[in-house]
Amino acid sequence: MYKKAELASSPPSEFELPFGGKLSADNRWVKMAKIIPWSEFEAEYAQNFPTEKGAPAKSFRMALGALIIKEKLGISDRETVEQIRENPYLQYFIGQSSYSNELPFDPSLLVHFRQRISPNLINKVNERTLEKMREITPVKPEKKKDSDGKNESSNSGKLIIDATCAPADITYPTDLGLLNRARVHTEKIIDILYKQIKEKIHKKPRTYRNLARKDYLAVAKQRRPTKNKRIQAIKKQLQYIKRNLGHIEQLIDLGASLENLNKKQYKTLLVLTEVTRQQQWLLDNNKQSIEDRIVSLSQPHIRPIVRGKVGKSVEFGAKLSASCFEGYVFLDRMSWDNFNESGDLKAQVESYHRFTGYYPESVHADRIYRNRENRAWCKEKGIRLSGPPLGRPPANVSKSKKRQAKEDERIRNAIEGKFGQGKRRFGLSRVMAKLDNTSGTVIAITFLVMNLTTWWRLVFCVFLCLFGNRTPVFGVKIIFHYIWSGLIHRRLILNRA
Structure with missing residues (x-):
C-alpha cells in the first residue's frame, strides 16, 4: 500500500528541531531538495504498489533521496x-518533517x-x-549570423557523445576458476539433497572433492601454465562436475x-549447468568465444565487453x-551485451533536439562515430x-583546420x-549491486x-563571485567556463591580492 507524501515540499523553516532553531536555507541538501521534482514522479512510483492492503510503503522522496545520499x-x-x-x-532531504533519533528504515530496504x-x-x-537547473541558470543559445545580420542556422550548442563500461564487482574470470566454483556448488547441493534421503540410502555419493581441489590448485598456483596443462585441468573439472550433476x-x-534449496541455490544450479555446457562446447570445438558467455555464477547477466583500452582490453560489466x-551528462543507453555505439x-542528437528545442551546432565524438551514414x-x-x-588524408593541412581539430579534441575531453x-x-568504477x-x-x-554536483558547484561559485564583489559576472556561460577550466579560484585569489 502506498500513501502520497504530504510534506514533500515543506520549507526548511518548518522542520522541527529538538533544541530549537531552523535549518539553513543555503545548505546544499536543502538546495538540492528544492530542485528535484519529487511529486511529479510519485504517481509512477506508486504503481509498484497496486493493492491497498498491507503496511504503508516508504515515500518516493525517501526512497530516491536515500539512494542519492548513498551515492553522493x-x-x-x-x-x-x-x-x-x-x-x-x-x-x-528524504522528506521527514521533524528530527528523529531513530532509524528511518532498515538498511535492507535500500x-x-x-x-x-x-x-x-x-x-x-x-x-x-536538468530542465529546472537550466531555468535557474539559463544559457541562451548563440546562433551564427551571416553578413546581412540574419540568422544563418537554427542550430546551437555542442553535443559530446561517447561510450564507456561500468565494471561489476567480480573477480577476473578464468575458465578453470569458473569451473572450480561450479564444482564446489554442486558438492554443496549434493550435501543438501543427501540429508533428505540419507535413511533410504546407506552410502553418500562420492564427489572426490579433495582430489578435485588438488587438481585445481596444481595448475592455478602456477604463474604461467602451458596451454596443454590448462586444457587438461579444465577437462578434469568438467568430469567432476558432470559426475556431480549425475549424482544430483x-x-x-x-x-x-x-x-529444500533456497532461491539462490536453485538459480546457481541452473547457471552452472549452462556454464558446463558452454565450457564443453568450447573444449570440443577448440574455440575461445561463445555467444552469451557466462563469466560469473552469482551474476550470470554480465558479459565480457571488449574495449581495447591500454591495460584493460576486456572489461566485465554494463x-x-x-x-x-x-x-551535464545523460545516460542514453545501457546494455549488458556489447554493441556498436556509432548506431x-x-x-x-534527436534526444538533444527534444530536450533543448534545437539541433546542436556540432557533435564531438571519436573515430567510431564518424562513418558515412552518420556524416x-x-x-x-x-x-x-x-x-x-x-x-586518404591530404598532403597539406591548413593551420585553421589543425586549430579546429585541436579545439574539437579539447571539447571532447569533457x-x-x-x-x-x-x-x-562515485561508484561507476565498480558497481557493487548484484x-x-x-x-x-x-x-x-x-x-x-x-x-x-555540477549544478551545486555552479551555484556555489556564482555565490562566491557575488559575495566577494571582486570578480565581475558577465553571464552564466563565462562563469561556467571558469568552473570547467579551473581558473575561477585562481582569479579570485589574484583579485583579492
Whole structure:
C-alpha cells in the first residue's frame, strides 16, 4: 500500500528541531531538495504498489533521496541509514518533517528501493531536474549570423557523445576458476539433497572433492601454465562436475526434492549447468568465444565487453552510451551485451533536439562515430561532425583546420572527464549491486548525482563571485567556463591580492 507524501515540499523553516532553531536555507541538501521534482514522479512510483492492503510503503522522496545520499557520500547501505539518523539536513532531504533519533528504515530496504526505482524512471527525473537547473541558470543559445545580420542556422550548442563500461564487482574470470566454483556448488547441493534421503540410502555419493581441489590448485598456483596443462585441468573439472550433476539426478529420482534449496541455490544450479555446457562446447570445438558467455555464477547477466583500452582490453560489466552538453551528462543507453555505439548517434542528437528545442551546432565524438551514414545524416541536419574527413588524408593541412581539430579534441575531453568523475569520485568504477536491475539503478543514480554536483558547484561559485564583489559576472556561460577550466579560484585569489 502506498500513501502520497504530504510534506514533500515543506520549507526548511518548518522542520522541527529538538533544541530549537531552523535549518539553513543555503545548505546544499536543502538546495538540492528544492530542485528535484519529487511529486511529479510519485504517481509512477506508486504503481509498484497496486493493492491497498498491507503496511504503508516508504515515500518516493525517501526512497530516491536515500539512494542519492548513498551515492553522493560513497558509503554503504548501513552507513547511509546511520548518517540519515545523525544529520537533520539528510532527514529533511528524504522528506521527514521533524528530527528523529531513530532509524528511518532498515538498511535492507535500500535493496527494495533499487528494485522499485527503475533506471528509466531515474533518467526521467534526471531530465526534469536538468530542465529546472537550466531555468535557474539559463544559457541562451548563440546562433551564427551571416553578413546581412540574419540568422544563418537554427542550430546551437555542442553535443559530446561517447561510450564507456561500468565494471561489476567480480573477480577476473578464468575458465578453470569458473569451473572450480561450479564444482564446489554442486558438492554443496549434493550435501543438501543427501540429508533428505540419507535413511533410504546407506552410502553418500562420492564427489572426490579433495582430489578435485588438488587438481585445481596444481595448475592455478602456477604463474604461467602451458596451454596443454590448462586444457587438461579444465577437462578434469568438467568430469567432476558432470559426475556431480549425475549424482544430483540420481538423488532426485530417489525422492530428494529441489524445494529444500533456497532461491539462490536453485538459480546457481541452473547457471552452472549452462556454464558446463558452454565450457564443453568450447573444449570440443577448440574455440575461445561463445555467444552469451557466462563469466560469473552469482551474476550470470554480465558479459565480457571488449574495449581495447591500454591495460584493460576486456572489461566485465554494463556498456554505457552517454551524451554531454553544458556540463551535464545523460545516460542514453545501457546494455549488458556489447554493441556498436556509432548506431546511437542519431538517437542522441534527436534526444538533444527534444530536450533543448534545437539541433546542436556540432557533435564531438571519436573515430567510431564518424562513418558515412552518420556524416551524411549530420550534414542533412546542418550539424558539423568533428574529426577529419574520410579517405586518404591530404598532403597539406591548413593551420585553421589543425586549430579546429585541436579545439574539437579539447571539447571532447569533457565527457572523458565526466567518466573519470563517475569512476573516481562515485561508484561507476565498480558497481557493487548484484542484480541486473539494481545495477542499472545504481548506474543511473550516478549520472543524476554527477549532474547535481555540477549544478551545486555552479551555484556555489556564482555565490562566491557575488559575495566577494571582486570578480565581475558577465553571464552564466563565462562563469561556467571558469568552473570547467579551473581558473575561477585562481582569479579570485589574484583579485583579492
